[in-house]
Amino acid sequence: MRWTSVDDLIRQWRERVREAAASGRALCLRGGGTKRFLGRPEQGELLDTRDCSGIVNYEPSELVVTVRAGTPLAELEAELATRGQMLAFEPPHFGPGATVGGCVAAGLAGPRRAAVGGVRDFILGARLIDGRGELLRFGGEVMKNVAGYDVSRVLAGSLGTLGLIVDLSLKVLPRPVAEASLRFEMDEAAALHRLNVWGGQPLPISASAWQDGILELRLSGAAAAVDAAMARLGGERVPDAVAEARWHGLREQTAAFFTAAGLPGPLWRLSLPSDALAIELGGAQLVEWGGAQRWLRSDLPPGEIRGRVGALGGHASLFRNGVRDGEVFHPLTAPMQALQRNLKNAFDPAGVFNPGRLYEGF
Amino acid sequence: MGEQSGLPGFGRAEGDFSRVDVHRLVQALQGVLPAASVLHDPEDLRPYECDGMAALRQMPLVVVLPETEAQVVAILKICAGQGVPVVARGAGTGLSGGAQPHRFGVVLSLARLRRIIAIDAHARRAVVQPGVRNLAISEAAAPHGLYYAPDPSSQIACTIGGNVAENSGGVHCLKYGLTIHNLLKVRGVTINGDIVEFGSLGLDAPGYDLLPLVTGSEGMLAVVTEVTVKLTPKPQLAQCVLAAFDDVVKAGDAVARIIAAGIIPAGLEMMDQPATAAVEEFVHAGYPLDAKAILLCESDGTPEEVSEEIGRVRALLEEAGATEVRVSRDEAERLRFWAGRKAAFPAAGRISPDYYCMDGTIPRKRLGEMLQAIQAMEKKYAMRCINVFHAGDGNLHPLILFDANKPGDQHTAEAFGAEILELSVALGGTITGEHGVGIEKINQMCSQFATSEIAAFHRIKAAFDPAGLLNPGKAIPTLNRCAEYGRERMGASRPAAHPDLPRF
Numbered sequence: 001m002r003w004t005s006v007d008d009l010i011r012q013w014r015e016r017v018r019e020a021a022a023s024g025r026a027l028c029l030r031g032g033g034t035k036r037f038l039g040r041p042e043q044g045e046l047l048d049t050r051d052c053s054g055i056v057n058y059e060p061s062e063l064v065v066t067v068r069a070g071t072p073l074a075e076l077e078a079e080l081a082t083r084g085q086m087l088a089f090e091p092p093h094f095g096p097g098a099t100v101g102g103c104v105a106a107g108l109a110g111p112r113r114a115a116v117g118g119v120r121d122f123i124l125g126a127r128l129i130d131g132r133g134e135l136l137r138f139g140g141e142v143m144k145n146v147a148g149y150d151v152s153r154v155l156a157g158s159l160g161t162l163g164l165i166v167d168l169s170l171k172v173l174p175r176p177v178a179e180a181s182l183r184f185e186m187d188e189a190a191a192l193h194r195l196n197v198w199g200g201q202p203l204p205i206s207a208s209a210w211q212d213g214i215l216e217l218r219l220s221g222a223a224a225a226v227d228a229a230m231a232r233l234g235g236e237r238v239p240d241a242v243a244e245a246r247w248h249g250l251r252e253q254t255a256a257f258f259t260a261a262g263l264p265g266p267l268w269r270l271s272l273p274s275d276a277l278a279i280e281l282g283g284a285q286l287v288e289w290g291g292a293q294r295w296l297r298s299d300l301p302p303g304e305i306r307g308r309v310g311a312l313g314g315h316a317s318l319f320r321n322g323v324r325d326g327e328v329f330h331p332l333t334a335p336m337q338a339l340q341r342n343l344k345n346a347f348d349p350a351g352v353f354n355p356g357r358l359y360e361g362f
Numbered sequence: 363m364g365e366q367s368g369l370p371g372f373g374r375a376e377g378d379f380s381r382v383d384v385h386r387l388v389q390a391l392q393g394v395l396p397a398a399s400v401l402h403d404p405e406d407l408r409p410y411e412c413d414g415m416a417a418l419r420q421m422p423l424v425v426v427l428p429e430t431e432a433q434v435v436a437i438l439k440i441c442a443g444q445g446v447p448v449v450a451r452g453a454g455t456g457l458s459g460g461a462q463p464h465r466f467g468v469v470l471s472l473a474r475l476r477r478i479i480a481i482d483a484h485a486r487r488a489v490v491q492p493g494v495r496n497l498a499i500s501e502a503a504a505p506h507g508l509y510y511a512p513d514p515s516s517q518i519a520c521t522i523g524g525n526v527a528e529n530s531g532g533v534h535c536l537k538y539g540l541t542i543h544n545l546l547k548v549r550g551v552t553i554n555g556d557i558v559e560f561g562s563l564g565l566d567a568p569g570y571d572l573l574p575l576v577t578g579s580e581g582m583l584a585v586v587t588e589v590t591v592k593l594t595p596k597p598q599l600a601q602c603v604l605a606a607f608d609d610v611v612k613a614g615d616a617v618a619r620i621i622a623a624g625i626i627p628a629g630l631e632m633m634d635q636p637a638t639a640a641v642e643e644f645v646h647a648g649y650p651l652d653a654k655a656i657l658l659c660e661s662d663g664t665p666e667e668v669s670e671e672i673g674r675v676r677a678l679l680e681e682a683g684a685t686e687v688r689v690s691r692d693e694a695e696r697l698r699f700w701a702g703r704k705a706a707f708p709a710a711g712r713i714s715p716d717y718y719c720m721d722g723t724i725p726r727k728r729l730g731e732m733l734q735a736i737q738a739m740e741k742k743y744a745m746r747c748i749n750v751f752h753a754g755d756g757n758l759h760p761l762i763l764f765d766a767n768k769p770g771d772q773h774t775a776e777a778f779g780a781e782i783l784e785l786s787v788a789l790g791g792t793i794t795g796e797h798g799v800g801i802e803k804i805n806q807m808c809s810q811f812a813t814s815e816i817a818a819f820h821r822i823k824a825a826f827d828p829a830g831l832l833n834p835g836k837a838i839p840t841l842n843r844c845a846e847y848g849r850e851r852m853g854a855s856r857p858a859a860h861p862d863l864p865r866f
């Protein structure tokens with residue numbers, strides 16, 4: 001695409017959205033395409049967001065960065081690292097081309113999620129083009145802002161169905177001074193119990209993973225706090241390089257659990273109350289986020305998985321593979337579905353953006 | 363398609379509810395509530411005529427006091443059926459007039475839904491009804507070594523339902539987050555009586571994440587009937603550093619240095635000299651009175667962590683030119699350091715018959731400019747202003763001192779406040795960091811947002827409440843109001859044009 005400035009690009013995009021809306025065509029918003037597997041199948045004519053790239057404003061002492069949606073996530077993280085800062089929610093890239101806009105639209109967070117918050121907790125503001133072709137700005141670059149409905153946070157996990165994100169203001173945090181990882185042998189029930197007990201104590205746990213009888217913990221914070229916690233928790237210290245590779249493998253799903261061919265079925269993501277007891281659903285499970293996120297590889301019918309998880313107050317999504325043109329996300333209650341549909345219509349009445357990516361109809 | 367297609371009628375002009383039939387309404391409400399829960403005698407309505415923004419008063423037609431969620435559903439169905447405005451109300455401590463009644467409407471008080479349903483220590487969550495006071499949650503969780511982190515200064519009185527509706531903050535939200543960051547699930551009732559749950563007991567929910575949309579929505583999208591909050595383990599130790607500066611800009615610079623050094627203190631607050639003097643006289647916290655600004659910086663965690671952090675903070679404050687640095691030696695001294703800051707509002711009330719609290723947030727680096735501008739405004743409006751800030755996150759609370767009994771003072775204070783808000787926007791910030799727009803800042807919304815954005819807000823509102831019955835006239839201005847305000851603002855920029863034009 002030819003354009004001379006970001007303003008020109010935005011003008012072109014707005015025009016394109018208006019034309020699509022007027023002619024009843026759909027647009028498929030895509031950045032690096034690293035998360036195309038998520039949700040229901042893509043539809044519509046491709047709009048590549050990578051044309052809109054670059055860091056607009058970075059103020060380390062204000063803990064804020066404003067970045068264009070098509071900026072490579074790796075580029076942003078490298079820039080933050082030069083100032084000793086990070087995206088604390090540790091978003092997965094799932095490939096070298098991941099963009100910041102895609103990261104927010106996918107709404108996925110990594111191992112640190114339970115300790116610091118998810119994608120939406122770090123969004124301060126956004127500009128987006130709605131389905132009428134209007135350029136809208138919500139939120140801003142300040143930490144506290146309650147003027148108007150908090151639309152920018154709703155973009156997290158919306159899979160590009162509400163609008164075309166132009167840029168985002170994100171809260172960043174300092175990298176922890178010290179980190180150390182520990183390893184314990186225990187079964188799933190014991191691990192879930194310990195994780196919840198520890199969660200109620202002032203311990204600097206920044207990540208956890210249980211799989212096949214092994215619980216791993218990561219501690220992050222001031223050196224004194226990490227040392228004190230290690231002394232208190234016991235367990236076996238994992239060498240730093242091994243630990244780093246492990247947490248990276250979980251964040252990027254390159255760990256054996258996600259890639260091994262021997263395991264059955266598609267990959268399910270179960271979001272549960274952290275204290276939900278271990279549930280037997282056939283296949284294999286990997287527990288993260290202190291018990292609140294559980295990965296499942298199982299051939300059980302979707303209805304059975306959703307029923308069991310829903311009964312515990314959680315929800316189940318078909319994360320990778322499996323039948324993707326049915327409902328891949330957990331069904332909504334009727335009143336909730338009506339609200340979500342109405343919200344989609346409020347932003348995108350003609351159904352231009354990624355139609356059907358989230359649920360059938362929006 | 364134009365920017366205003368799909369705009370609901372209430373987005374253009376305020377709805378006309380003058381045809382509400384109060385007798386029919388009271389009769390229907392009495393059919394679903396005990397007689398004592400339906401107030402309509404003017405004498406009984408009087409306590410509800412305003413919230414914490416006492417300058418704005420309006421009597422409602424009826425006040426209802428349900429005791430169960432089922433009663434809330436029944437009330438909303440009646441109001442939806444008869445086209446009656448509904449204003450939800452918690453403790454009425456809001457500072458922006460958000461709970462101010464509608465003259466043709468019902469005030470729906472949640473004060474009697476005040477049960478703590480469950481404290482689950484193992485899962486670190488509490489399930490409470492909306493009328494439970496903020497502090498009561500922490501008190502109930504205390505035996506388990508847990509607390510509810512957001513701590514607005516009004517926490518002994520304000521309700522969790524009100525906190526959700528305003529996305530309230532507190533002095534510790536730099537490290538522990540705002541209300542939104544400490545919620546798992548909010549259960550609410552829409553205007554047509556549907557029960558909906560936002561969020562979940564897990565860390566996310568399927569579909570669009572509507573929890574942040576409902577949080578801070580000022581009672582405009584749904585009535586909150588149950589809140590599940592996260593509980594946080596109490597830190598082992600907290601210690602506070604008090605630093606004095608001979609220049610406010612230096613104090614602002616010290617804040618930036620602390621954050622740039624990778625420290626996120628548990629609290630980071632600033633007061634200017636007049637504010638320090640006002641609170642010192644009131645609570646005798648031992649603040650240095652000759653300082654142009656004082657900073658309070660709190661560190662919490664394990665004893666090792668705290669001493670490490672306090673050492674670094676002290677060094678940074680000294681480098682930034684602090685004239686004095688004191689570290690609290692014990693819990694009593696720490697609480698004394700905080701007592702002054704937490705008493706800023708009552709202290710203002712003590713030195714002045716009335717005060718008007720502003721709530722803009724600006725990028726921290728613009729603090730010096732803002733303070734200088736406020737000083738100039740004090741001269742321009744011949745009115746005093748004392749300043750307290752949540753310095754860590756740039757949220758300012760200038761307190762404008764005035765006397766409502768003096769003719770014209772109220773309007774002058776409002777004009778002074780409006781100018782501070784306009785400047786907050788111009789400096790790249792926002793008109794409200796935590797107190798909400800309500801009715802108080804509704805005009806300044808027109809400065810912060812473009813018409814197309816205001817129209818988008820109205821469409822969101824209509825997605826939840828197509829007839830515009832929940833808290834009409836609040837938080838989001840009509841496009842007509844903005845058009846008028848735009849004209850008024852242009853007029854006001856000419857010296858002495860319409861000096862006494864009412865702003866509301």
Ligand SMILES: Cc1cc2nc3c(=O)[nH]c(=O)nc-3n(C[C@H](O)[C@H](O)[C@H](O)COP(=O)(O)OP(=O)(O)OC[C@H]3O[C@@H](n4cnc5c(N)ncnc54)[C@H](O)[C@@H]3O)c2cc1C
Nearest residue numbers: 452453454455456460514515521523524527530531581586
């Ligand atoms: C001395 C003082 C100090 C304060 N300090 C702080 C502070 O440090 N930080 C801060 O953020 N705020 C502060 N506030 C402001 C105020 O206390 C908060 O906004 C608080 O959250 C309001 O709670 P409330 O129960 O009093 O709500 P109300 O004032 O009754 O209502 C506020 C808004 O919420 C809506 N609402 C109330 N309950 C519900 C419900 N159940 N469902 C839907 N909507 C509802 C109302 O319609 C209204 O729009 C302070 C106020 C005072 C008077």
